[in-house]
Amino acid sequence: xxxxxxxxxxxxxxxxxxxxxxxxxxxxxxxxxxxxxxxxxxxxxxxxxxxxxxxxxxxxxxxxxxxxxxxxxxxxxxxxxxxxxxxxxxxxxxxxxxxxxxxxxxxxxxxxxxxxxxxxxxxxxxxxxxxxxxxxxxxxxxxxxxxxxxxxxxxxxxxxxxxxxxxxxxx
Numbered sequence: 770x771x772x773x774x775x776x777x778x779x780x781x782x783x784x785x786x787x788x789x790x791x792x793x794x795x796x797x798x799x800x801x802x803x804x805x806x807x808x809x810x811x812x813x814x815x816x817x818x819x820x821x822x823x824x825x826x827x828x829x830x831x832x833x834x835x836x837x838x839x840x841x842x843x844x845x846x847x848x849x850x851x852x853x854x855x856x857x858x859x860x861x862x863x864x865x866x867x868x869x870x871x872x873x874x875x876x877x878x879x880x881x882x883x884x885x886x887x888x889x890x891x892x893x894x895x896x897x898x899x900x901x902x903x904x905x906x907x908x909x910x911x912x913x914x915x916x917x918x919x920x921x922x923x924x925x926x927x928x929x930x931x932x933x934x935x936x937x938x939x940x
Contacts, residue, residue: 803902803912804885804887804900804901804902804912805909806862806883806885806902806904806907806909810838810862810864811836811838811864813838813839813840813841813844813860813862814838814839814840814841814844814847815836815837815838816837816838816839816844816847816861816936816938816939817835817837817936817937817939818834818835818836818837819834819835819837820833820834820835820868820875821833821835828924829924831865831881831882833865833866833867833868833881833882834865834866834867834868834875834877835863835864835865835866836863836864836865836866837861837862837863837864837936838861838862838864839859839860839861839862839936840858840859840860840861842856842858842859842860843855843856843858843859843860843861843888846859846932847934847936847937847938848938850931850937850938851931852930852931852932853932854890854898854932855888855898855932855934856888857888857889857890857891857898858888858889859887859888860885860886860887860888861885861886861934861936862883862884862885862886863882863883863884863885864880864883864907865880865881865882865883865884866878866879866880866881867879867880867881879906880906880907881905881906882903882904882905882906882907883903883904883907884901884902884903884904884921885901885902885903886899886900886901886921886925886934887899887900887901888900893917895918896917896918896921896922896925896933897922897925897926897929897932897933898932898933899922899925899933900917901914901917901920901921901922902914903920903921
């Protein structure tokens with residue numbers, strides 16, 4: 770149990786928050802109709818995961834098992850770390866899942882949210898070059914972000930030195 774707690778703590782400290790995005794070509798795309806999510810986004814790179822067990826919490830994240838994916842476009846930059854800007858077309862996705870605990874074992878459950886962060890430095894200049902969207906239960910017909918500055922960017926702004934990305938690459 771000690772190693773699980775250390776692992777969990779390391780992920781929580783390293784991963785922090787994400788309301789992000791994913792794709793490597795077509796699984797995700799930012800369109801004039803808005804930010805879209807493809808069904809096969811899990812084919813990107815699993816960048817981080819974190820288990821949020823308490824709500825409210827200082828990060829503002831909802832409880833759940835957060836699985837954070839990044840597309841091929843942003844994966845190389847994620848691995849580099851540092852302050853260099855992510856390339857346009859980078860997408861992160863946070864697939865937030867319910868979880869249950871049975872005899873000390875955490876089990877992943879149903880989807881609670883999908884959150885996406887798309888890099889387009891010109892289109893989303895007012896939010897550091899990132900577009901944001903989220904869907905309860907992953908229902909693509911019910912986007913809930915209507916004020917990206919207040920709902921998303923305010924949590925990403927403290928990470929300006931990492932191009933507003935809360936995730937870091939886990940070696």
